[in-house]
Every structure is written in C-alpha cells, then in structure tokens.
Amino acid sequence: MEKVERTAISKTKTKKAHKHMTIQRKEELQGFVFLTPWIIGFLFITAGPLLFSLYASFTNYDVTSQMEFIGFENYIKMFTQDSLFWTSLYNTLYYVAFSVPLTTAGAVLLAVLLNQGVPGMRFYRTIFYLPAVLSGVGVYLLWMQLLAPSTGLINTLLAFVGIQGPAWLFDPQWTKPALIFMKLWSLGGGMLLYLASLQGVPKTLYEAAEIDGANAFHRFRHITLPMITPVIFFDLVTSLIGGFQVFQEAYVMTESGNGGPANSLVFFNLHMWNNAFESFDMGYAMGMSWVLFVIILILTLINIKLAPRWVHYEGEDK
Amino acid sequence: MSTFADKRSSYFQSVKVRKRIMQIVVTTILILGSLLILSPVWWMLATSLKSMREIMQFPPTFIPEDFHFQNYVETWKSAPFTRYTLNTLFITACCVIGSVFSNSFVAYGFAKVKFRFKNVLFALVLATMMIPGFVTMIPQYIVFSKLGWLNTYLPLIVPSLFGSAFFIFLLRQFFLTIPNELIEAAKIDGANHFYIWWKIAVPLAKPAIATVAIFSFNGAWNDFLGPLLYVNDESLYSLQIGLQVFKGEISTQWNYLMAGSLMVLLPVIVLFFIFQRYFIEGMNITSGSKG
Numbered sequence: 001m002e003k004v005e006r007t008a009i010s011k012t013k014t015k016k017a018h019k020h021m022t023i024q025r026k027e028e029l030q031g032f033v034f035l036t037p038w039i040i041g042f043l044f045i046t047a048g049p050l051l052f053s054l055y056a057s058f059t060n061y062d063v064t065s066q067m068e069f070i071g072f073e074n075y076i077k078m079f080t081q082d083s084l085f086w087t088s089l090y091n092t093l094y095y096v097a098f099s100v101p102l103t104t105a106g107a108v109l110l111a112v113l114l115n116q117g118v119p120g121m122r123f124y125r126t127i128f129y130l131p132a133v134l135s136g137v138g139v140y141l142l143w144m145q146l147l148a149p150s151t152g153l154i155n156t157l158l159a160f161v162g163i164q165g166p167a168w169l170f171d172p173q174w175t176k177p178a179l180i181f182m183k184l185w186s187l188g189g190g191m192l193l194y195l196a197s198l199q200g201v202p203k204t205l206y207e208a209a210e211i212d213g214a215n216a217f218h219r220f221r222h223i224t225l226p227m228i229t230p231v232i233f234f235d236l237v238t239s240l241i242g243g244f245q246v247f248q249e250a251y252v253m254t255e256s257g258n259g260g261p262a263n264s265l266v267f268f269n270l271h272m273w274n275n276a277f278e279s280f281d282m283g284y285a286m287g288m289s290w291v292l293f294v295i296i297l298i299l300t301l302i303n304i305k306l307a308p309r310w311v312h313y314e315g316e317d318k
Numbered sequence: 319m320s321t322f323a324d325k326r327s328s329y330f331q332s333v334k335v336r337k338r339i340m341q342i343v344v345t346t347i348l349i350l351g352s353l354l355i356l357s358p359v360w361w362m363l364a365t366s367l368k369s370m371r372e373i374m375q376f377p378p379t380f381i382p383e384d385f386h387f388q389n390y391v392e393t394w395k396s397a398p399f400t401r402y403t404l405n406t407l408f409i410t411a412c413c414v415i416g417s418v419f420s421n422s423f424v425a426y427g428f429a430k431v432k433f434r435f436k437n438v439l440f441a442l443v444l445a446t447m448m449i450p451g452f453v454t455m456i457p458q459y460i461v462f463s464k465l466g467w468l469n470t471y472l473p474l475i476v477p478s479l480f481g482s483a484f485f486i487f488l489l490r491q492f493f494l495t496i497p498n499e500l501i502e503a504a505k506i507d508g509a510n511h512f513y514i515w516w517k518i519a520v521p522l523a524k525p526a527i528a529t530v531a532i533f534s535f536n537g538a539w540n541d542f543l544g545p546l547l548y549v550n551d552e553s554l555y556s557l558q559i560g561l562q563v564f565k566g567e568i569s570t571q572w573n574y575l576m577a578g579s580l581m582v583l584l585p586v587i588v589l590f591f592i593f594q595r596y597f598i599e600g601m602n603i604t605s606g607s608k609g
Binding site: 024026027028030031032033034035037038040041042044045046048049050052053056063110113114116117118119120124125126127128129130131133134135136137138139141142143145146148150151152153156157159185188189192193196216234237238241244245247248252256269272276277282285286289290292293296297300 | 340341344345347348351352355356357358359361362365373374376377378420423424426427428431432433434436439442443446447448449450451452453454455456457458459460461463477479480481486510511512515536539540541542543547558561562565566572575576578579580582583586587590591594597598601602604
C-alpha cells in the first residue's frame with residue numbers, strides 16, 4: 001500500500017518536472033522566434049557584409065569582373081600614394097574636432113538655460129528642437145541659400161553688426177566652418193537628451209547646496225554637471241561616430257560631390273563614395289571603410305576607458 | 319533680535335531680486351536664441367515667395383515686397399513632384415509598418431521571454447549601434463545588387479523588417495515596465511507569448527510605438543543615401559532625390575529651390591508640431607536609461 005502510494009507520488013513528481021521542462025523549452029523556443037528577425041538582419045546585413053568587406057579589402061574587387069587577392073596593396077596605396085586620402089582624413093578630423101565639442105557644449109548650455117524654471121519652457125523647447133528633426137536635401141539647399149555670399153541671410157545679419165562675412169562655401173578656408181555652423185543649428189536633439197536628464201536631478205540637492213551658500217556656478221559645476229555626465233558620455237560617443245561619417249552635406253552642397261573648392265570638403269566618406277561608385281574600385285573603398293571603422297573603434301574604446309574618471313553614476317560612491 | 323530678522327528678510331529679498339534678474343536674463347537669451355533658430359525657416363519661406371529680381375537685390379529684404387504664391391505652382395509643375403511624393407509615401411509607409419512590427423516583436427522577446435544567452439545577445443544588439451553605417455554600406459550594396467534588387471525599393475524597405483538596435487532598445491525599455499504578473503496571468507489562461515505580445519504588450523505600449531513610428535517616418539522620408547544608391551529610374555525617384563536633381567536643373571533659381579525644399583520639409587514640420595510629445599518621450603526613454 002505504502003509502496004504504491006510512493007510510486008504514485010514520484011510519478012506525479014516526474015510528470016511535474018517533465019511538464020516544467022517542456023514549459024521552459026517552449027518558452028526558450030518562443031524566445032528565439034521573437035529574435036529571428038533581428039538574427040536574420042544581423043547575419044545578412046550586418047555581420048556578413050562586415051566580414052565580406054574585410055576580405056574584399058584585400059582584393060581588387062570591382063563588382064563585375066575581378067576579385068583577385070592582392071594582399072595589402074589597397075592599404076599601401078592608401079597610405080603612400082593617395083594624397084586625397086590624407087586630405088579627406090584631415091578634413092574629417094577638422095570637422096569632428098570642432099563640431100562635436102561645440103554641439104555638445106551648446107546643447108548642455110541650452111538645456112541648463114531651459115531648466116531654470118522660466119515660464120514658457122515647453123515653447124522654447126519645441127522651437128530649439130525643431131531643426132533637429134529636419135534633415136535631408138531640403139535643409140542643405142536652405143543652408144546653401146543662407147550661406148550665399150552677398151544675398152544670404154548670414155552675411156546680411158553679419159553686415160548689420162559691421163562684419164563683412166566670408167564667401168563661405170566658395171572659400172576653401174570657410175567651407176568646413178560653414179558646415180559646422182549648419183550642424184550647430186540642429187543641436188536641439190542633444191539638448192532634449194540633457195534636458196530630460198536634468199529634470200531627473202533631485203531638487204533637494206540644489207536646495208541643500210543653496211543653503212550651504214553655493215553660487216550658481218558652483219551648483220552647476222558640482223551638481224548639474226556630474227549628474228548629467230552619463231548623458232554627455234553617451235552623446236559624445238554617438239556624435240563622434242556620426243561626425244566621422246559626415247557625407248551628405250558635402251555631397252549635396254558641392255557640385256555633384258566633387259568636394260568643394262580646393263578639395264576642402266572632401267570628407268573621408270565622400271572620397272570613399274567616389275572610389276566605390278564613381279571609379280568602382282570597391283576593394284579599395286572597402287579598405288578605406290575599415291580604416292575608418294578602426295579609427296572610430298579606437299576612439300570609442302578610449303572614450304570608454306576614460307569614462308570612469310569623469311562619468312558619475314548615481315548610487316556609486318567615489 | 320530685530321536686526322537678525324531684518325538681515326534675514328533682506329537676505330531673502332536679495333535672493334528674490336537676484337532670481338528675478340536671472341529669470342529676465344535667461345528669458346532674453348532664450349527669446350533671442352529662438353529667433354535665431356527660427357530665422358532660417360522664415361528665410362526659406364520669404365525667399366520662396368520672392369521674385370528672382372527681389373532675391374538678387376541688395377540689401378536683401380526680410381519680408382517679400384509682393385508675394386509670388388505661383389512660385390509653388392510653378393515649382394510643382396517643373397518636375398514630376400507628384401510622382402516623387404507618391405513614391406516617397408509608399409516607401410515611407412512600408413518602412414514605418416515594417417519597423418513597428420519587427421522592432422516591437424524583437425523588443426518583446428528581449429523584455430519578457432526567458433531564454434538562454436539573452437543578455438549576451440542584447441549586448442550584441444547594442445554593440446551594432448557602434449558600427450558606422452558606411453562600413454556595411456558597400457557590401458550591402460553588393461548583396462542587394464547580386465539579388466537583383468537594384469532599381470527597386472526592396473533595399474530600402476526590407477532592412478526595416480529586421481529591426482534596428484535603437485528602436486529595439488527603446489521599445490524594450492518600455493516593455494520592461496509592464497508588470498510580469500500581467501504576463502503570468504495571461505499565461506495561466508493559456509496564452510502564448512505571441513498572443514500576449516500582440517494583444518497585451520503592443521496595445522499597452524502605444525505611446526512608445528508611436529515614437530518608433532514617427533522616428534522611422536522621419537528616417538524614411540528624409541533618407542537620401544538609400545535612394546541615391548539603389549534607385550536609378552526617374553519614375554522611381556523619391557522626393558529627396560527629386561529635389562537633388564531639381565537643384566541641378568534650375569541651379570540658382572532660389573525662389574523655386576526654397577519652395578521645393580519647404581514642400582519636402584513641410585510634412586515633417588507638421589508632424590513634429592502635432593506629435594512632438596512622442597519625439598520628446600523617445601528622448602526621455604533614451605536619456606533615462608543612460609542616466
């Protein structure tokens with residue numbers, strides 16, 4: 001009698017365990033079904049192409065006829081024979097070096113101003129954010145008009161304050177600053193990120209600091225800034241990646257992508273584009289893309305390495 | 319005793335005055351800044367309504383002397399803009415629908431289904447955000463050309479069916495806030511995850527899904543690189559390419575160029591003012607999780 005009971009219990013137990021297993025397996029199976037779209041995309045439009053381009057950068061691939069392994073020839077040509085490669089690298093670094101810090105600082109400043117509790121904050125927020133959602137050819141055409149040397153808005157406004165504006169897109173010295181100005185117009189996207197995180201800073205922190213006699217600058221330096229460093233970090237990393245890929249504005253705002261006066265707007269990706277789709281030197285272009293990838297990767301890793309020195313995470317004592 | 323009270327009240331008085339001055343200064347800066355930010359848009363509108371003679375005159379005028387509304391009609395007629403608009407609407411609609419489905423699907427999996435290697439895979443999703451698009455652009459072009467998809471909309475639409483890291487991340491953050499008890503209760507009632515995703519999670523995540531829809535509308539509408547790479551036939555041009563070609567054809571007819579630009583940008587501007595809450599929502603989710 002006892003024995004029978006015991007086997008019955010153990011039977012239900014194993015049944016239960018079995019049932020549990022199938023539920024777990026079912027759950028697991030469903031999980032992978034949910035991931036399928038992303039996995040297909042990852043394999044066929046990210047990882048696969050990435051590996052292919054790494055291999056192809058060691059060949060003379062031209063899409064149609066040839067794909068012979070040529071070793072490091074593309075890279076050697078890039079670094080030693082192609083002077084436009086260095087020009088494009090210089091132009092891109094110039095653009096990143098100015099546009100990234102300026103937009104970041106501008107966005108932080110604007111967010112702090114908007115966070116001062118002045119009436120109409122939502123209204124200003126909308127206005128400042130608007131340019132960030134506008135992009136594409138329409139915006140580039142608009143800026144070509146704004147930057148027009150004699151009839152454009154910018155030089156007209158400069159003339160009001162007695163400054164004779166440069167020829168912007170027609171003067172090799174001013175083409176890149178012109179594009180940086182255009183970039184600054186759309187810093188509202190970053191501003192919105194900072195504003196959202198500023199609003200999460202507890203008010204009590206400011207009140208306590210004020211009682212302790214901290215002035216506005218101190219409060220900014222020791223409360224506001226540390227609290228938003230994680231967002232600054234995120235913004236810095238993503239806008240660095242974006243900045244290095246500057247292409248469209250240079251393509252649209254110069255005559256059919258020729259790179260502007262004195263090659264001053266030949267950015268890395270424009271040069272790569274012309275190699276790939278004008279001269280169909282695909283292997284070479286893919287080699288260039290890997291050089292850019294490695295540069296971005298190194299800078300991102302440096303960013304991540306340096307982050308613990310200045311990025312402050314809430315709940316973490318230091 | 320009284321001197322202390324006096325001191326105190328004068329201290330608060332001065333704090334109040336300082337705050338007031340601060341507010342006035344900040345407001346002034348913000349108003350000037352707003353004018354500066356809006357002036358390009360105004361300039362575009364003004365230029366689009368001027369005659370060429372007025373555009374060329376010096377000094378330039380801020381308000382058109384007379385309003386040439388026919389500039390818009392002439393612009394619209396001087397290139398097949400109706401065709402371009404329909405093409406763009408088609409591409410955009412496909413991309414929005416595709417990305418809403420795929421991203422919410424994948425994001426639900428990451429947020430609410432238990433399976434092995436989930437965290438590793440999610441880290442991989444986030445890592446793909448760091449890959450510059452230009453590195454995969456050329457090999458993708460080769461893949462699509464080998465598939466015979468050149469000069470079709472497939473290379474522009476199909477990738478949206480695979481989800482994108484940023485949207486997956488955004489929706490996952492939102493799905494995580496759905497209480498697990500709700501999911502478990504539905505499971506006990508016999509529902510599987512697909513049913514729960516479609517019938518419970520998606521309806522609850524409407525605001526976040528609206529954010530994804532709007533961002534992907536913007537992305538598809540403003541996409542220049544995709545159509546530039548893949549579409550050659552003039553009858554297949556999108557608005558962005560149409561505008562670029564239009565620029566080459568009429569060179570410095572700035573009134574027409576500005577009219578064309580404004581017409582292309584207008585849907586985005588209108589959408590922005592109607593749905594700005596969702597734009598801001600998306601940004602809040604992004605910064606909140608990072609901050």
